[in-house]
Amino acid sequence: MQTTLNVNGQTLTRSIEPRQHLIDFLREELGLTGSHVGCEHGVCGACTIRVDGEIVRGCLMLAVQAAGRRVDTIEGLSDSGELAALQDAFHQRNALQCGYCTPGMLIAALDLVRKNPDATRAQIREHISGNYCRCTGYQAIVDAIETVLLANKVARV
Ligand code: FES
Numbered sequence: 001m002q003t004t005l006n007v008n009g010q011t012l013t014r015s016i017e018p019r020q021h022l023i024d025f026l027r028e029e030l031g032l033t034g035s036h037v038g039c040e041h042g043v044c045g046a047c048t049i050r051v052d053g054e055i056v057r058g059c060l061m062l063a064v065q066a067a068g069r070r071v072d073t074i075e076g077l078s079d080s081g082e083l084a085a086l087q088d089a090f091h092q093r094n095a096l097q098c099g100y101c102t103p104g105m106l107i108a109a110l111d112l113v114r115k116n117p118d119a120t121r122a123q124i125r126e127h128i129s130g131n132y133c134r135c136t137g138y139q140a141i142v143d144a145i146e147t148v149l150l151a152n153k154v155a156r157v
């Protein structure tokens with residue numbers, strides 16, 4: 001099915017199998033392998049990407065459903081600098097070990113930073129509760145996100 005969509009600011013037209021999931025299209029057809037695939041059932045959050053500004057599970061959306069929409073992946077959000085503060089905080093706080101969850105976790109965290117700049121630690125935990133991490137125990141991830149929220153708060157006053 002001929003489909004036109006925008007990926008990381010670039011408009012593309014491709015022939016896409018109607019049954020292909022968006023995350024597989026991004027990884028296999030476009031080589032954007034930064035987003036990972038874990039459960040393929042919408043549970044783990046490893047495949048979290050952004051579509052029209054909202055976070056979605058790339059394993060639960062068909063690629064053809066992205067027709068006419070804007071898709072942002074970890075590659076685009078890294079290159080644009082939008083994730084820079086969170087990436088730095090994750091690095092500083094040792095908020096990753098194997099890194100498998102990290103791209104999805106960063107995109108979920110960015111969503112919180114944009115939508116709830118005054119989030120409490122409990123709200124941070126709630127917001128990332130759909131993103132599983134098998135390594136860190138989450139404490140360092142919450143610390144890193146909180147660091148960015150606090151820095152943004154200081155910058156606002
Ligand atoms: S791979 Fe999509 S939620 Fe787990």
Ligand code: FES
Binds near residue numbers: 097
């Ligand atoms: S750092 Fe390994 S799964 Fe999160």
